[in-house]
Amino acid sequence: MTGCIACRISPRPHLSTTIQHDGHFPTKRVRIRSQAMKPTDDRGAVAITGSSTGIGKVCALHLDAIGFTVFAGVRNQGDGDALRSEASERLTPILVDVTKADSIASAARTVASAVGDDGLHGLLNNAGIVVSGPLECLPIDELRRQLEVNVVGQVAVTQAFAPLLRKGSGRIVNMGSDCGQIAAPFLGAYCASKYALEALTDALRMELRPHGIYVCIIEPGSIDTPLWNKSLAEGDRLMKTLPDEAHDLYGPAMTRTRKAATKMAQASIAATAVAKAVARALTARRPKPRYIVGHDARLRIALARFLPSRILDRLVMRSLGLR
Numbered sequence: 670m671t672g673c674i675a676c677r678i679s680p681r682p683h684l685s686t687t688i689q690h691d692g693h694f695p696t697k698r699v700r701i702r703s704q705a706m707k708p709t710d711d712r713g714a715v716a717i718t719g720s721s722t723g724i725g726k727v728c729a730l731h732l733d734a735i736g737f738t739v740f741a742g743v744r745n746q747g748d749g750d751a752l753r754s755e756a757s758e759r760l761t762p763i764l765v766d767v768t769k770a771d772s773i774a775s776a777a778r779t780v781a782s783a784v785g786d787d788g789l790h791g792l793l794n795n796a797g798i799v800v801s802g803p804l805e806c807l808p809i810d811e812l813r814r815q816l817e818v819n820v821v822g823q824v825a826v827t828q829a830f831a832p833l834l835r836k837g838s839g840r841i842v843n844m845g846s847d848c849g850q851i852a853a854p855f856l857g858a859y860c861a862s863k864y865a866l867e868a869l870t871d872a873l874r875m876e877l878r879p880h881g882i883y884v885c886i887i888e889p890g891s892i893d894t895p896l897w898n899k900s901l902a903e904g905d906r907l908m909k910t911l912p913d914e915a916h917d918l919y920g921p922a923m924t925r926t927r928k929a930a931t932k933m934a935q936a937s938i939a940a941t942a943v944a945k946a947v948a949r950a951l952t953a954r955r956p957k958p959r960y961i962v963g964h965d966a967r968l969r970i971a972l973a974r975f976l977p978s979r980i981l982d983r984l985v986m987r988s989l990g991l992r
């Protein structure tokens with residue numbers, strides 16, 4: 670038997686919150702190191718949005734495998750059943766569309782009744798879409814849709830789950846992107862959403878820290894998920910709706926950017942790297958405000974931080990095959 674006496678008397682806080690530990694200190698052996706994270710019986714409950722595919726799905730399965738009780742947000746029963754079949758019995762799919770107040774409220778109620786007084790150990794705001802296209806011609810409703818899912822939806826979900834996180838001295842992990850630190854042409858709407866998420870994360874981190882809730886953001890580079898194909902298809906669909914003038918102005922540049930994006934997708938890394946960063950954010954004794962994932966993201970974020978804007982613009986344009 671390892672750990673402190675309080676844990677032996679009441680194992681629940683120790684197992685569910687290796688970090689918060691309800692005021693008593695774990696000995697060195699009971700601290701869970703994220704690098705060698707072993708499955709334990711119960712690390713507490715986490716809710717995730719957008720778990721049907723990609724990063725959200727891999728995170729749900731990884732967190733389930735290392736001992737979290739996962740409430741995996743999906744938008745239809747079929748995706749929930751598919752996820753369920755790959756996970757342990759602890760994982761429960763919940764229906765949640767982050768743009769629908771009723772759906773969010775109902776998901777929060779389901780989780781509240783399941784976790785009871787233990788509350789939530791974590792909320793992973795992961796759901797996201799990419800709207801691409803030249804800003805000059807982008808239909809304003811498309812910009813609204815981008816911000817509704819990637820920004821407003823994240824705040825709405827956070828508000829609904831905050832009482833449960835407060836009960837569980839939990840953590841909020843937002844799924845940002847390196848696009849939240851460095852913008853790219855024809856991805857203005859998406860980059861704006863991720864820049865906004867950075868600001869929201871920073872503000873929330875300061876607002877909620879006195880309440881015992883840590884808030885951090887994951888900043889992945891290119892990750893191998895269906896998002897790439899979805900965004901290329903969406904971009905193509907959007908271009909078809911644009912007038913001839915837009916094609917004359919932006920067609921060739923869009924074609925080059927599309928080619929560059931296809932190459933980037935081919936060089937993307939597996940989503941497990943993101944899942945490991947999320948697990949670190951949820952279990953580290955003192956989580957970092959930001960977790961960058963991938964060499965490409967590390968490089969881009971460093972360049973954005975240190976290079977003058979005009980030089981950075983040129984580099985970004987050149988990397989997309991643009992002049």
Ligand SMILES: NC(=O)c1ccc[n+]([C@@H]2O[C@H](COP(=O)([O-])OP(=O)(O)OC[C@H]3O[C@@H](n4cnc5c(N)ncnc54)[C@H](OP(=O)(O)O)[C@@H]3O)[C@@H](O)[C@H]2O)c1
Binds near residue numbers: 743765796798818895
């Ligand atoms: N892939 C990358 O290279 C990369 C890099 C940096 C950051 N990210 C971020 O990682 C997150 C996940 O993206 P991904 O790459 O894993 O893409 P993905 O496979 O397309 O997953 C997106 C998820 O969001 C869900 N979603 C979309 N709209 C939603 C809504 N209104 N309500 C609830 N869920 C909704 C999707 O559900 P449905 O299946 O029902 O549509 C899906 O589960 C996003 O926030 C993205 O910006 C991705």
